Amino acid sequence: MSASKLGVRTVALGYLALLLVAPVAMIFYRTFEHGVAPVWDAVTAPNAVHAFWLSIEIVAIAVPLNTAFGIGMALLLERGAFRGKALLGMLIDLPFAISPVVVGLALVLVYGQTGWFGDWLAGHGIQVIFSVPGMVIATAVVSLPFVARETAPVLRELGTDAEQAAATLGASTWQTFWRVTLPAIRWGVVYGVVLTTARALGEFGAVSIISGRIEGQTQTLPLYVQDRFENFDITGAYASAIVLALLALGTLVAMNLLTRRLRERESLMTTP
Amino acid sequence: MAIEVHNVSKRFGEFVALDDVCIRVNDGALTALLGPSGSGKSTLLRIIAGLETPDSGEVAIGEELVTDAPARTRDVGFVFQHYAPFKHMTVHDNVGFGLKVRKRPKAEIRARVQELLGLVRLDGLADRYPSQLSGGQLQRMALARALAVQPRVLLLDEPFGALDAQVRGELREWLRRLHEEIHVTTIFVTHDQEEAMEVAEQIVVVNKGRIEQAGTPRELYESPRNEFVMSFIGPVNHLGDASFLRPHDIQILPSADGEGVEALIERVVHLGFEVRVELKLGDGRDIWAQVTRETAQELELHEGQILAVRLPAPRVFAA
Amino acid sequence: MALRRPSAPAFVGGRGVSVLGKGLLGIYLSVLVLLPVAALLAKAGSGGLDAFWREVTGPEAQAAIKLTLVMSVIVVVINAVFGTLIAWVLVRDEFPGKRVVNALIDLPFALPTIVAGVVLLALYGKGSPVGINVAFTRASIALALLFVTLPFVVRSVQPVLIELDPAMEEAAASLGAGPWTVLRRIVLPTLTPAIVSGVALSFARAVGEFGSLVLITGNLPFKTEVGSVYVFSQIQNDSLPAAAAVSVVLLVAALVVLGALTLVSRWRSKHVR
Numbered sequence: 001m002s003a004s005k006l007g008v009r010t011v012a013l014g015y016l017a018l019l020l021v022a023p024v025a026m027i028f029y030r031t032f033e034h035g036v037a038p039v040w041d042a043v044t045a046p047n048a049v050h051a052f053w054l055s056i057e058i059v060a061i062a063v064p065l066n067t068a069f070g071i072g073m074a075l076l077l078e079r080g081a082f083r084g085k086a087l088l089g090m091l092i093d094l095p096f097a098i099s100p101v102v103v104g105l106a107l108v109l110v111y112g113q114t115g116w117f118g119d120w121l122a123g124h125g126i127q128v129i130f131s132v133p134g135m136v137i138a139t140a141v142v143s144l145p146f147v148a149r150e151t152a153p154v155l156r157e158l159g160t161d162a163e164q165a166a167a168t169l170g171a172s173t174w175q176t177f178w179r180v181t182l183p184a185i186r187w188g189v190v191y192g193v194v195l196t197t198a199r200a201l202g203e204f205g206a207v208s209i210i211s212g213r214i215e216g217q218t219q220t221l222p223l224y225v226q227d228r229f230e231n232f233d234i235t236g237a238y239a240s241a242i243v244l245a246l247l248a249l250g251t252l253v254a255m256n257l258l259t260r261r262l263r264e265r266e267s268l269m270t271t272p
Numbered sequence: 273m274a275i276e277v278h279n280v281s282k283r284f285g286e287f288v289a290l291d292d293v294c295i296r297v298n299d300g301a302l303t304a305l306l307g308p309s310g311s312g313k314s315t316l317l318r319i320i321a322g323l324e325t326p327d328s329g330e331v332a333i334g335e336e337l338v339t340d341a342p343a344r345t346r347d348v349g350f351v352f353q354h355y356a357p358f359k360h361m362t363v364h365d366n367v368g369f370g371l372k373v374r375k376r377p378k379a380e381i382r383a384r385v386q387e388l389l390g391l392v393r394l395d396g397l398a399d400r401y402p403s404q405l406s407g408g409q410l411q412r413m414a415l416a417r418a419l420a421v422q423p424r425v426l427l428l429d430e431p432f433g434a435l436d437a438q439v440r441g442e443l444r445e446w447l448r449r450l451h452e453e454i455h456v457t458t459i460f461v462t463h464d465q466e467e468a469m470e471v472a473e474q475i476v477v478v479n480k481g482r483i484e485q486a487g488t489p490r491e492l493y494e495s496p497r498n499e500f501v502m503s504f505i506g507p508v509n510h511l512g513d514a515s516f517l518r519p520h521d522i523q524i525l526p527s528a529d530g531e532g533v534e535a536l537i538e539r540v541v542h543l544g545f546e547v548r549v550e551l552k553l554g555d556g557r558d559i560w561a562q563v564t565r566e567t568a569q570e571l572e573l574h575e576g577q578i579l580a581v582r583l584p585a586p587r588v589f590a591a
Numbered sequence: 592m593a594l595r596r597p598s599a600p601a602f603v604g605g606r607g608v609s610v611l612g613k614g615l616l617g618i619y620l621s622v623l624v625l626l627p628v629a630a631l632l633a634k635a636g637s638g639g640l641d642a643f644w645r646e647v648t649g650p651e652a653q654a655a656i657k658l659t660l661v662m663s664v665i666v667v668v669i670n671a672v673f674g675t676l677i678a679w680v681l682v683r684d685e686f687p688g689k690r691v692v693n694a695l696i697d698l699p700f701a702l703p704t705i706v707a708g709v710v711l712l713a714l715y716g717k718g719s720p721v722g723i724n725v726a727f728t729r730a731s732i733a734l735a736l737l738f739v740t741l742p743f744v745v746r747s748v749q750p751v752l753i754e755l756d757p758a759m760e761e762a763a764a765s766l767g768a769g770p771w772t773v774l775r776r777i778v779l780p781t782l783t784p785a786i787v788s789g790v791a792l793s794f795a796r797a798v799g800e801f802g803s804l805v806l807i808t809g810n811l812p813f814k815t816e817v818g819s820v821y822v823f824s825q826i827q828n829d830s831l832p833a834a835a836a837v838s839v840v841l842l843v844a845a846l847v848v849l850g851a852l853t854l855v856s857r858w859r860s861k862h863v864r
Contacts, residue, residue: 005684012680013692015673019738020698026714065619072616094624096792097845099799101819102838105826106627109634109835116630141623173609195700202703204802205819209826222705222802229709229806238713241706248701255701256694323761343764350765356758360780360859369776370766414762421766 027245031238042228042239051224052243058132058207058220059200062140066196070147071189077148078155095144103141104209107134130212135220138206143199147192154188154262155181187265191258198251202244273334273424273457274299275320280329282315289315290326291481297474300455302448304468306504307478313461314429316478320459321427322346333425349418349456351428355410357402363389363413364398370421388416391450408439419454428460432467444471465505469493477501498589509559515586522561523582524549526571532580540573549573551581631842634835646836654813655821656840662729662817663797666736667790674744675786681745682752696746699739704802707738712807727809732817735803740793747789748782755781784860791852795845 031039042048073092077085095103110116111128121128128134162184166176182189204222211218219227221240228236275297282290289312297303305313318324320331322343330339338346358366365372367388368381376384389395392412402410411431418426431447432440448471451458462468468475469489477484477492477500485497489505496502502516509517525532534554541548547568549561561581563573571579635643646652681693699707711734713719716726725731755778763773801819808815810824818841825834 008676009680009684009686012673012677016677016692016695019734019741020695023710023714023738024698026720027710030713069616069619072612076613076616091620091624094628097795097799097842097849098628099801099819099822099838099841099845101801101822101826102631102799102842103627105822105831105834105838106631108826109630109831110626114831116626137623141627144623198701202701202706202802204703204705205823209823222703225703225705225709226805237709241709244703244706245710248698248703248706251701252694252697255697321765323765343761344767344769346765347767348765350762352758352762354756354758356756356762358759358763358777369763369768373763373766373768373772417762417766 024245027238027241031235031242034235038235039239039242042233042236043243045236047219048221048224048236048240051219051221051240054132054219055201055221058136058139059197061136062143062200063193063196066140066143066200067147067189067193069144070149070192070196071151071185073148074151074155074185077152079160092145092148095142100138100142100203100205100207101209104138104206107138107141107206107210111137129210131218134210135207135218138210139200139203142203142206143196146195146199147189150192150195151185151188154185154265158184187258187261191255191262194251194254194258198248198255201247275425275457275459276332277316277320278330278332280316280319280326280331282312282319282324282326288481290319293329293478293481293483295476295483295486297457297459300457301473302451302458302471303460303474303476304472305459305461305476305478306463306465306468308463308504310480311478312481313463313478317427317429317459317461320425321348321350323350347421347424349421349423349426351411351414351418351426351431353430353433355402355407355414357405357410357413359402361401362398363394363400363402363405366402366413367416367420369417374421384420385416388420391419391453392416406439407435408443411435411443415450419456423456426456426458428458430461430463433462433464440467447471469505475505477504479504496587502587502589507562511557511559511586515588517559517583517586519548519560519562521584522559523584524561524563524567524571524573525580525582532582535579535581537573537575537577537579539575540568542568547573553581631835631838634832635839637835638832642832643836643839646833647840649833651812651816652821652833652837655816655818656837658729658732658816659798659818659841660844662732662736663794666733666740666797667793669733669737670740670744670793671786671790674741674789675748675782678745678748678752682749696742699741704739704800705806707803708735708806711735711738711803716807726807727811727815729815731807732804732815735807736797736800739800739803740796743793743796744786744789747785747792751782751785784856787852787856787859791849791856794848794852798841798845798848 073088077089098106108115108129111121111134112118113122113129115129126133128137158181162180163176166180171179202222203220204226207220208223208226211220211223221244225237225240225244228234228240275295277293277295280290280293281288293312293316295316305316307313315324319326320333322338322341322345326339330337332338333346333348343350358369361369364382364385368385371381371384385398386395389398392415394409394412394416397405397409402413405413415428415431428447432443435443444467447460460471472489474486475489475492476486479500485492485501487495492501492505496505499514499516502508503510507519509519509522511517523532535551537549538552538558539550541550542565545565547563547565549563549568551559551561553559567573647656677696681689681696702710711731712726714721715723715731715734717724725734759777759781760773763777768776799819800817801823804810804817804820808817808820810816810820812821816824818837822834822838822841825831825837
């Protein structure tokens with residue numbers, strides 16, 4: 001084992017330990033420092049429970065919407081023929097470049113009381129800002145690109161051969177999509193869904209602005225964490241953070257398993 | 273520089289790549305390591321180059337024992353099967369890389385690169401990138417790059433394998449002529465016996481990690497030491513009981529009166545200049561003979577014809 | 592007997608999604624992205640160019656923008672180095688637990704930003720068990736940004752490293768190059784497009800980062816207040832034009848760098864295909 005190789009390994013792993021591992025380990029330690037009971041109480045507090053279910057609810061709406069959109073966009077980009085594909089690609093990627101706070105602001109400017117559609121929405125009794133629909137939209141915006149980005153390359157790799165074969169065998173558009181295309185791209189889609197869900201669950205900045213942060217009503221779990229912190233309820237903050245961290249770790253595991261699946265798929269498809 | 277390999281063995285996990293191999297390559301010779309896939313020939317080449325280390329045995333280049341020396345100190349030029357171009361560098365920088373590493377002055381590098389590009393017939397392509405070259409051009413660039421540092425030994429790993437037939441033929445011819453010009457000790461690895469026969473002065477036949485035989489192409493063809501060498505080099509009829517015949521040694525007699533063995537022509541295949549005649553002998557054995565177009569026409573060979581063939585004494589190898 | 596032609600699937604043969612589908616996709620994209628961005632630009636320019644300039648060059652706004660940009664640059668440079676190093680170790684080195692470490696790289700992607708902030712605060716804030724307290728300092732900004740941008744360079748470089756043809760390095764060695772030379776002249780140039788691409792994504796993310804910063808930096812104006820936090824406070828104060836103006840600046844910064852570096856990355860990889 002050469003000295004330089006060992007040195008490089010140490011530096012890299014040391015960096016990761018200090019930046020990533022130690023802080024996460026610390027949080028688990030600090031949370032359970034005084035036993036499980038206080039943590040349990042914090043996690044089962046009514047506002048905490050409400051925040052949890054609100055987060056789940058928003059994710060349950062935003063993710064399927066983005067999934068449908070993502071698959072549609074991927075199909076458009078990889079199977080469609082029109083100019084401006086590069087532009088479309090950039091538009092889909094735009095949420096990556098926009099700060100979540102800016103997303104919140106932009107949505108307020110459109111759907112808020114003084115926004116472009118403010119009067120129209122008020123006139124129809126639809127409340128977007130400061131309520132769940134707005135939070136769903138905000139969450140959808142920030143997690144928009146993932147399914148499209150993960151599905152498009154898989155579609156491209158797949159090629160149209162199988163779809164054309166299905167056509168010659170008499171399959172309709174929908175049948176081809178359902179029975180040939182979708183099964184072939186499903187791991188890309190699932191991976192995209194996992195990323196979307198993780199992003200949606202963790203969304204903070206945009207939702208913070210849109211929601212008005214009304215306790216017990218428009219607080220998602222991430223917002224609840226901040227709320228507890230600002231109220232000096234460290235245990236409460238840590239406890240909810242742990243819940244989110246555990247969900248994140250679950251996401252990590254899922255991502256990892258899926259990456260391996262995807263790579264297996266790739267080698268199957270490209271083996272001559 | 274002569275090359276000597278003494279009792280070299282190498283295994284990868286369970287797989288024995290080389291088993292107690294000894295070869296000697298004379299100074300200035302053009303030698304082929306010939307064998308099927310997995311025979312160990314590439315491994316042997318890489319061990320000579322210093323890209324692999326043997327588990328046991330020794331390698332000497334010139335008078336120097338280099339067994340433990342890393343590749344960069346051995347002064348060997350290596351040409352890879354897929355050329356291994358430095359894709360982010362121009363042809364000029366690729367070819368001049370070895371000189372740059374040796375800190376030669378820029379002007380000297382430029383002159384030498386130009387000289388080499390002329391030698392390999394890539395003039396004017398100095399500023400191109402590998403992605404803009406054809407397979408044959410890339411191979412010549414790889415050769416120029418290896419020769420730039422005036423190596424003691426030139427090693428080529430299946431250099432023409434990835435090219436199509438016509439380019440392959442041209443480059444073979446070209447390699448031979450290059451060797452005549454620059455008398456560097458050259459070893460190339462190939463699985464194509466025709467290539468080995470055509471290009472090399474000396475052939476080392478490798479199979480399953482062992483040397484089967486080494487000699488000139490003619491020696492190997494006319495005096496093969498065992499079944500493997502005879503089958504691998506040149507066409508062969510295997511007559512079941514460890515006896516072997518060359519197809520062109522089988523004489524087809526004009527008439528079936530008395531002499532020779534009776535045979536039925538099952539199929540006549542015209543392959544341009546030569547004609548392949550598939551025969552069934554009286555005792556039921558199947559063999560094929562190689563005759564010229566003229567012979568086939570003279571004797572009016574056709575399917576279903578019954579005639580006599582004279583078989584030479586078959587080659588028999590001890591088990 | 593009439594022959595029926597099987598209906599050709601609409602998306603085979605390159606006609607893309609059906610018209611209805613396209614319409615729905617277009618509406619979705621508009622509702623979520625196009626309209627909001629348009630509204631943002633409109634608001635930023637609503638008082639004319641002078642007003643925009645005034646908002647953007649106000650002392651607090653300027654301080655926040657400058658801090659964001661400087662910190663983002665510092666952080667992406669560190670990422671370029673460490674990210675490449677980590678990718679190298681993950682691809683070329685072997686050690687027990689490598690798979691777990693590889694999976695951990697994605698943690699900042701999966702973890703909510705607010706939790707990232709809490710987590711960093713626990714170890715490097717007040718009451719830190721190792722005595723390091725960077726809370727309310729500029730160092731905390733760097734720390735949080737390094738955390739959330741960790742995966743970008745690593746994940747960008749890894750696949751390129753994996754694909755790297757070992758024959759190229761062997762060729763260089765056979766020509767006399769030592770390991771450092773091989774690294775410098777063969778490996779790094781090949782990795783450069785991927786590093787640049789990772790840097791671009793890191794920068795865009797760093798410029799807009801919010802959640803991980805709110806707790807650990809204290810959001811002190813002129814000291815530790817970054818652009819996104821300034822925008823947030825302006826929204827709280829209902830100064831929407833000011834918020835929009837600075838938002839546009841941040842957005843443009845991210846897009847310009849993203850675009851420029853993507854071009855650089857593509858140009859450099861032009862011949863490496």
